[in-house]
Amino acid sequence: MALPLIPIVLGVLATGAFIKAGRRGPKALKDSERAEITVIYDTLINGKYDPETYRRFATEFRVQGMVVEADMLDKRATLREMTAEEKAQRRAIFKKGMASQKPEIMRELAEEFERSGATGAAADLRNKAALLDIAGVPPHAETGSQPEGVVSHGE
Amino acid sequence: MANDFRDDDDADMGADAASMFVRADINKKPNPSRSLGRARPAPIALGRVRPAQAPIALGRVQQRSREMAITSPSRALPQAQIQRPSPRRIEGISSLAPAASRPGPRAKVSLDAEATPMAQRPVTPAMDPYTQDAVWEPFNEPAAGNGDPFEVSPAMPSAFQPFAEKELTPMGVSSTRALNIVGTPKPVDLGWFDRVLGWFGVARHKVVQATIAGEGASMAVMSRSEAAQQVVRRARNGDQNAMGMIAEVRKAAIGGMPQAIMSAKLMRQYIDTHPVSAETLEMGYGDMKPRTPSASAKPVDPSETRAITLSHGPKLTDASVLSALRAAGFGAEEYHSFKHGYAGRKMRNPDKRVQAANAFGKIVAKARKLQAVREPNSRVSDYSPIIGWELGED
Numbered sequence: 045m046a047l048p049l050i051p052i053v054l055g056v057l058a059t060g061a062f063i064k065a066g067r068r069g070p071k072a073l074k075d076s077e078r079a080e081i082t083v084i085y086d087t088l089i090n091g092k093y094d095p096e097t098y099r100r101f102a103t104e105f106r107v108q109g110m111v112v113e114a115d116m117l118d119k120r121a122t123l124r125e126m127t128a129e130e131k132a133q134r135r136a137i138f139k140k141g142m143a144s145q146k147p148e149i150m151r152e153l154a155e156e157f158e159r160s161g162a163t164g165a166a167a168d169l170r171n172k173a174a175l176l177d178i179a180g181v182p183p184h185a186e187t188g189s190q191p192e193g194v195v196s197h198g199e
Numbered sequence: 200m201a202n203d204f205r206d207d208d209d210a211d212m213g214a215d216a217a218s219m220f221v222r223a224d225i226n227k228k229p230n231p232s233r234s235l236g237r238a239r240p241a242p243i244a245l246g247r248v249r250p251a252q253a254p255i256a257l258g259r260v261q262q263r264s265r266e267m268a269i270t271s272p273s274r275a276l277p278q279a280q281i282q283r284p285s286p287r288r289i290e291g292i293s294s295l296a297p298a299a300s301r302p303g304p305r306a307k308v309s310l311d312a313e314a315t316p317m318a319q320r321p322v323t324p325a326m327d328p329y330t331q332d333a334v335w336e337p338f339n340e341p342a343a344g345n346g347d348p349f350e351v352s353p354a355m356p357s358a359f360q361p362f363a364e365k366e367l368t369p370m371g372v373s374s375t376r377a378l379n380i381v382g383t384p385k386p387v388d389l390g391w392f393d394r395v396l397g398w399f400g401v402a403r404h405k406v407v408q409a410t411i412a413g414e415g416a417s418m419a420v421m422s423r424s425e426a427a428q429q430v431v432r433r434a435r436n437g438d439q440n441a442m443g444m445i446a447e448v449r450k451a452a453i454g455g456m457p458q459a460i461m462s463a464k465l466m467r468q469y470i471d472t473h474p475v476s477a478e479t480l481e482m483g484y485g486d487m488k489p490r491t492p493s494a495s496a497k498p499v500d501p502s503e504t505r506a507i508t509l510s511h512g513p514k515l516t517d518a519s520v521l522s523a524l525r526a527a528g529f530g531a532e533e534y535h536s537f538k539h540g541y542a543g544r545k546m547r548n549p550d551k552r553v554q555a556a557n558a559f560g561k562i563v564a565k566a567r568k569l570q571a572v573r574e575p576n577s578r579v580s581d582y583s584p585i586i587g588w589e590l591g592e593d
Contacts, residue, residue, distance in 0.1 A: 178499055
């Protein structure tokens with residue numbers, strides 16, 4: 045007795061499509077959704093909230109599949125949970141970075157601060173490094189040092 | 200006034216920071232369809248960036264008034280009178296005059312050598328503007344004790360001369376035909392900010408660049424690093440003049456010229472930090488705006504660059520700032536405008552000197568904040584509340 049091939053083939057194809065649809069995961073974000081989530085993320089990352097709020101939103105972002113953003117929010121939550129010594133050490137490093145006259149050092153520090161979740165400190169260090177690139181660093185008045193190639197009047 | 204945090208060995212700082220921070224271990228690969236697609240969040244708007252403005256230059260008020268007098272039909276042209284001393288020396292009259300042993304009455308003499316015939320010129324020498332005594336009119340100092348941060352200390356001596364004449368002259372100011380990279384430096388007129396910086400003993404690298412239109416047509420004032428960046432960008436856009444300049448810089452730097460060596464270093468630094476990408480390649484002169492992702496296309500507020508320059512100089516105490524204001528010749532009105540600028544308020548006044556004082560107040564306020572945040576006992580939250588929160592301050 046001949047098997048009904050057409051229904052079998054259709055059934056196999058339908059089963060395969062069903063399985064593949066299950067493996068695709070959540071659907072891609074729409075533009076409106078992406079804009080709304082971007083605003084929420086920027087508000088959180090540039091604001092001052094308690095660690096519970098950051099962890100709650102990190103969980104939501106992770107459920108939505110945005111792992112990078114969720115990790116950044118978790119790091120921001122841990123900023124406030126550090127010990128007093130660690131916080132004092134970070135403040136000292138930031139002050140040293142602000143006093144530095146080498147833009148490359150400031151940019152390295154900015155990268156480290158951003159990896160730890162301190163995006164404000166990172167942005168400010170990068171801003172100052174860019175300004176130093178444009179303005180240049182004058183000779184230190186106390187040491188009286190002059191940069192190479194500077195010709196004083198009367199000499 | 201040594202700043203303990205200006206560590207010369209900055210290489211240790213990077214190692215300390217790297218050992219201190221724990222890098223995130225992200226095992227999961229993010230789903231590209233769900234990620235926001237940005238490596239970094241939107242930057243914090245720390246302040247409004249105003250478009251770059253031309254530096255305010257003092258000394259143009261009288262020129263402007265003369266121009267207005269000439270172009271305005273309702274105003275009568277002013278009589279020929281000496282409003283400010285002419286810088287020209289009258290050699291002819293000086294050579295006829297004897298020494299100071301025969302002083303005579305001061306005759307009214309026109310400083311124009313062609314106005315009076317030689318035979319009719321008096322024997323008495325004309326007033327040499329360079330030997331006249333300057334008239335010092337101190338401004339009305341504000342009453343002390345009212346909480347003004349710039350209150351005058353009564354103990355300040357009247358003959359207070361903190362810097363010698365030579366030290367007042369900023370160093371490194373020169374101009375050449377192009378970018379101060381090669382050529383013989385010529386004297387350049389300083390702006391008010393460079394004069395104030397020079398009073399603090401701080402110099403800026405200042406170059407005067409001849410525009411493409413021709414030498415002397417219009418001179419744009421910029422720092423050496425900015426000029427080096429522009430040359431590199433122009434060369435990348437295909438400007439043959441810029442390519443020639445770079446070749447001249449290289450030749451002069453090999454020859455040992457100090458300015459060329461410094462310019463070459465700045466060009467190398469810019470090239471290393473801003474590599475060429477497909478976005479930057481553009482034939483012809485093209486758009487001069489930077490297109491690399493790391494370079495900001497937003498206009499930079501000139502007060503920010505000036506503030507960071509000033510903050511790396513000597514400590515900005517109340518006495519030093521007041522002395523700088525006096526040395527710049529600011530009067531009571533300018534001092535009032537300076538205080539408004541220091542508080543972040545703008546003065547609506549058409550006088551350029553008043554506007555300059557207002558801008559200077561804004562710059563000093565920013566520079567002092569930068570100097571304060573570097574102090575060991577200062578609060579980072581006073582500099583920026585968000586950064587203070589991130590670094591653990593309550």
